[in-house]
Amino acid sequence: MKRQSVAYLVAILIVGITVVPLIFVILGGFRTTGQINADPAGLPGPWVWDNYRDILTSPEFWTFLGNSLLIAVVATTLAVALGSMAAFALSRYTFRGREGWYTLFTLGLLFPLGVATLPLYLLLRQLGMLENPMGVALPEAAFSLPVTIVILRPFMRAIPAEIEDAAVLDGATRIGFFWRIMLPLSMPALTTVAVLAFVTSWNAYLLPLLVFNDSGNFTLPLGVATFQSQYSQDTARVLAFTALSMIPALGFFMLAERRIVGGLTGSVKG
Amino acid sequence: MSSDLRRKLELTLFLGPALLLFVGFVLVPMVLAVYYSLYNWTGFTSLDDFAGFKNYLDALTGSVFQNAVWHNVVIAVLSLVVQLPLSIALALLLNRRLRGRAFLRVIVFAPYVLSEAITAVIWLLILQPGGFADQVLRAAGLGGLVRQWLADPDLVLFTLFVVITWKYIGFGIILLLAGLQGIPAELKEAAALDGATSWQTTRHVILPLLGPTVRIWIFLSVIGSLQLFDLVWIMTLGGPANASTTMATYLIDHGFKRYEFGFGSAVAVLLFIICFTFALLYQRFALRRDTEGAVSR
Numbered sequence: 001m002k003r004q005s006v007a008y009l010v011a012i013l014i015v016g017i018t019v020v021p022l023i024f025v026i027l028g029g030f031r032t033t034g035q036i037n038a039d040p041a042g043l044p045g046p047w048v049w050d051n052y053r054d055i056l057t058s059p060e061f062w063t064f065l066g067n068s069l070l071i072a073v074v075a076t077t078l079a080v081a082l083g084s085m086a087a088f089a090l091s092r093y094t095f096r097g098r099e100g101w102y103t104l105f106t107l108g109l110l111f112p113l114g115v116a117t118l119p120l121y122l123l124l125r126q127l128g129m130l131e132n133p134m135g136v137a138l139p140e141a142a143f144s145l146p147v148t149i150v151i152l153r154p155f156m157r158a159i160p161a162e163i164e165d166a167a168v169l170d171g172a173t174r175i176g177f178f179w180r181i182m183l184p185l186s187m188p189a190l191t192t193v194a195v196l197a198f199v200t201s202w203n204a205y206l207l208p209l210l211v212f213n214d215s216g217n218f219t220l221p222l223g224v225a226t227f228q229s230q231y232s233q234d235t236a237r238v239l240a241f242t243a244l245s246m247i248p249a250l251g252f253f254m255l256a257e258r259r260i261v262g263g264l265t266g267s268v269k270g
Numbered sequence: 271m272s273s274d275l276r277r278k279l280e281l282t283l284f285l286g287p288a289l290l291l292f293v294g295f296v297l298v299p300m301v302l303a304v305y306y307s308l309y310n311w312t313g314f315t316s317l318d319d320f321a322g323f324k325n326y327l328d329a330l331t332g333s334v335f336q337n338a339v340w341h342n343v344v345i346a347v348l349s350l351v352v353q354l355p356l357s358i359a360l361a362l363l364l365n366r367r368l369r370g371r372a373f374l375r376v377i378v379f380a381p382y383v384l385s386e387a388i389t390a391v392i393w394l395l396i397l398q399p400g401g402f403a404d405q406v407l408r409a410a411g412l413g414g415l416v417r418q419w420l421a422d423p424d425l426v427l428f429t430l431f432v433v434i435t436w437k438y439i440g441f442g443i444i445l446l447l448a449g450l451q452g453i454p455a456e457l458k459e460a461a462a463l464d465g466a467t468s469w470q471t472t473r474h475v476i477l478p479l480l481g482p483t484v485r486i487w488i489f490l491s492v493i494g495s496l497q498l499f500d501l502v503w504i505m506t507l508g509g510p511a512n513a514s515t516t517m518a519t520y521l522i523d524h525g526f527k528r529y530e531f532g533f534g535s536a537v538a539v540l541l542f543i544i545c546f547t548f549a550l551l552y553q554r555f556a557l558r559r560d561t562e563g564a565v566s567r
Contacts, residue, residue, distance in 0.1 A: 225387045
């Protein structure tokens with residue numbers, strides 16, 4: 001019984017340490033910079049709505065949000081579509097060099113994007129893809145392929161051959177089998193890899209930082225960091241902007257908590 | 271005959287696009303990095319000033335790069351020494367039947383979902399001199415502890431480590447909780463029947479069975495520590511006076527701020543070699559047992 005109350009005490013402490021910084025940001029957005037400077041840990045009083053209203057009615061925030069969304073959707077779609085096709089070929093066909101191709105993809109797990117950014121930047125410059133959302137989305141999709149294939153291949157492999165035989169008897173081609181049977185059956189794994197690719201792209205900072213100079217192209221992480229240095233004197237405004245930027249990630253997480261936690265922990269367990 | 275051709279077409283159709291994307295945007299840049307690293311190059315002129323291994327030598331013998339590697343190692347070691355025991359303790363605790371456990375898990379995991387960029391900005395604001403953190407410490411009667419959290423060269427790395435811990439501890443806890451859930455209750459009951467105390471059960475039954483999860487966590491944590499960038503770049507740019515430079519911030523600083531693309535590429539290759547070597551050794555000596563079963567699942 002005593003141990004149980006210690007557990008609750010620690011639990012409350014954890015919640016406090018986790019949540020207080022977030023609450024500071026959210027509530028800070030409802031204050032003025034003057035109030036914050038005078039009493040950083042104070043509560044709003046009176047509540048100020050201007051910061052949030054200004055940000056929500058100016059195009060900047062929405063532009064960043066839109067850019068992030070576009071890039072993440074393109075990167076996720078590409079990674080899942082191409083990744084599932086490749087995983088299908090690598091799991092349901094037998095051909096010479098199959099394991100070699102697979103190993104090539106798994107090698108990608110060891111290439112951090114950071115290592116490749118310099119030449120990637122030069123490549124994108126040569127292709128004329130700087131300041132272009134695709135210049136970020138395509139490399140992000142490419143870097144998501146390894147983990148996508150590594151998760152999907154064993155999953156697709158485990159689907160019994162009898163199902164495929166039955167489909168063939170019913171006159172399905174391999175492509176028809178992939179499209180009508182394999183993909184629907186792989187839905188749980190597909191969701192996992194989609195969530196992974198989406199979160200990775202949504203949170204990316206380095207590649208957008210290098211590719212975009214024009215703030216009209218900025219993604220949310222880049223936008224938050226830039227906003228912070230731009231308005232460093234106006235703490236309340238920065239807090240409001242940061243609070244609003246947290247909402248999509250936290251909201252998405254609340255909606256898909258089970259999938260995300262399962263996906264992330266599942267993915268690293270092989 | 272035609273069925274063989276058809277098969278080849280199908281394979282090309284399925285595998286081709288992914289390979290094209292992967293080779294174009296992952297492998298080619300990697301190979302180019304090695305190539306560029308052998309030249310003195312600003313990224314604009316033609317590639318004709320061959321430098322051999324000079325960029326590598328310059329990096330390896332330069333004190334800033336050595337310090338950067340050291341900072342990455344400090345973060346990695348601190349993670350192992352501080353975050354791992356903390357994660358295990360908290361996971362064990364949260365594995366009990368507590369009221370509101372599901373809620374607790376969501377909360378603990380929340381910072382992990384935020385990008386490093388947002389995390390960096392949040393803590394930059396909290397740690398402002400005279401800001402929230404300082405005021406809370408003073409209110410708690412610990413005003414003597416207040417420091418220049420991000421401006422003190424002796425302290426900045428540890429401040430960053432605290433922020434990293436805040437962001438990533440939830441992931442460790444969730445991962446370990448998943449591992450704990452995989453341990454059959456029968457084992458604990460059997461140990462209890464044999465007269466083991468709860469501490470003995472934890473020490474001799476649960477912790478060893480948690481081994482695979484812990485080893486995966488260590489792998490991810492070390493690789494993450496070696497590649498640390500976003501958080502440091504936004505909070506300190508590697509400063510003050512290079513006191514928080516990491517390999518990745520050093521690379522971007524030289525490559526993009528100073529247009530030393532050849533030198534920056536050499537640093538990138540070194541970073542890759544370090545990660546790759548760690549991954550290979552770790553795979554060889556620690557992970558192999560665990561993944562043997564998991565991969566062929």
